[in-house]
Amino acid sequence: MKKKIKFQLLLLALIGIFTTMFLVLGICYDLFRKQVIEDLKTYAHLLEDTNALSDLMERRYDSKKDKVRITVVDESGDVLYESDADADKMGNHGDRPEIIQTFATGEGYAVRKSSTMGKNTFYYAIRIEEGNVIRVAKDADSIWSIFAGALPAIGGVTAFIILLCTVVAHVLTKALIAPIEKVANNADRLEELEIYEELAPFVATINEQHENILKNAGMRQEFTANVSHELKTPLTSISGYSELIESGMASDKDVVRFAREIHRNSDRLLILINDVIRLSELDVVDMEEHFEWLNLSEIAETCVDMLQINAENHGVALTFRGETCMVRSEKQMLEELVYNLCDNAIRYNNKGGLVAVLVKKAEDKTVLIVEDTGIGIPKAHQERIFERFYRVDKSRSKSTGGTGLGLAIVKHIVAKNEAKIELESEEGKGTKISVFFS
Structure with missing residues (x-):
């Protein structure tokens, strides 16, 4: 986990470094481009305002001094003057973007790239009173040339930042992992540990x-x-x-x-x-259950019929009343649920007692009710009655043949069906257990 965190922190740092580098390079080059064009614009207007153009055209202008090339083009696009070449040998410039723009608006500029030279040529043109166009041009390094020149410095800075980030990532990772390791090593006394608040839900869950x-x-x-x-x-x-x-x-x-x-x-x-x-x-939590729509009333009635002999042997009357109520469950579960509730009500009843089973609709729920007139359950024992092997009267339970697991099975089945169970009982008067199915 530590290695993964370190790697991710370094990766973020590298992404940040290179993103920032290219953004800064792009912004700087854009400012450089604007400055070059502005300088050419000033140079062109200076030629126009000082009437220096005629002097330049009469004597040969040496463009190598300030690395600015001057071209004069007439209205038809023919070159009248070129400081770096013979104007008579140059083709028509009427199709150049900066020339077209200048004839349309009075001034124009363009940047043309040279893939072989690794440079860009900046052009700026203005239209003078005679109708001709003065165009000044200057070669400048392209963004990639500038990048290549700065590469050693960039590499050095990048290496330093990566080294710094590695150290910072190590320190941060150690600081992040330390509380988690403390929790892992002290799982038996978590309440005594001082942890940062983000870990509180995690510790509470543990x-x-x-x-x-x-x-x-x-x-x-x-x-x-x-x-x-x-x-x-x-x-x-x-x-x-x-x-x-x-x-x-x-x-x-x-x-x-x-x-x-x-x-x-x-x-x-x-x-x-x-x-x-x-x-x-x-x-078993992940045991596969095959739920289907079943008539609870039909299953309960069949179970009651099956237990009639058992009820007669205990001297108890067992009755059923119900209406058609469909629930989504497993047949075996419902049979065990009804059987265990009824069997329990019969075992812990009195001679001449009654067990009444009812299935009905209650608002949007289906309710199974098993009510008896038996010995009842004292208040002190009602919360624990669904525990395994828990018996209120152990001597009576064993004499009736009960295992002490019937109601525990009932509780599990209710939970599996996402149902709700309610117990009402009074000692000496009887017990009523209701199961609510959604």
Whole structure:
């Protein structure tokens, strides 16, 4: 990263150097060009005002003294006088831009480039009273000739500036990177560091992520411990009962009872393992879900029908009421959502209790409501009820066969569907859980 920053700073410096150099060169040359033309203009008017032209035409003018060439052209474009050549041998000048402009406006100028000589010839012409045109010309270096002449000096200055920029880039890079390196090396105590304000959002994000990582690590550790504990209980029972049967110490009557307990604990293990696997699947953030439009009412009604026998075994009445409500989700998720809410309401109900399932429209949302007349949840426990393996009454939960993961699965499914869940409960009177789908 340091090398990249240094390179970019040097690149910007070089761009700035060469851009400035060419701009300054262009501006200076433009001023030089204007000055040459102004000098030629003054020279031409001086020839006209002092009547020196006739004297020059009578005697040969030596243009080498001041490097100014003088030409006189008549109205037809023929050359009457040329200071640097024989006028009789020169062609018609009527097509020259400066001559055309002068006949049109009284004065004109032009610049012609010589690619072979690396010079520019500047022309300035004025029309005098006789109708003829006086044209003065002067050769001057082109912009590239000036650039070539200044190249050694420019190269030296450029080398010095590049060296200076390299040092400055190194210092600036070190100053820019230092706070970031400090943050990287002290991730466990970011709140104690002094940083510039631009890094504050970055540090806040790192802090939040660090806290989340620690929290998730704690939750995973707790989850692993809980899973181990939950698996240990039925496995211990299965091992104990099977050992008694194997040793021959159990009577025929006990064998039947022990086999029933082994079967019950095996079922509990399977349910627990399935719930743990499902939670792990729901924990995967980038897992591909195949969402489609589904009739929530139809899925809820099917689930209620499937749980009727379970409800009868617990002495609970299970009812359903609903209207056609389409939601975009995955069928398995919706089935698990309804099943876990209903199963939980049945398990923690009283003999002769009621579980009512309702699907309806509420403004622009679809609502699934599962309401029971069971034991209810104390206020102190309501915030934690959706945590994994959290039980309000552990003895009752185990006696009903619950794994403590049903509502945790519900919470994950609600999050995956970007829905909202609300809990209303009063101890001894019952619980109402509502899920709102957009």
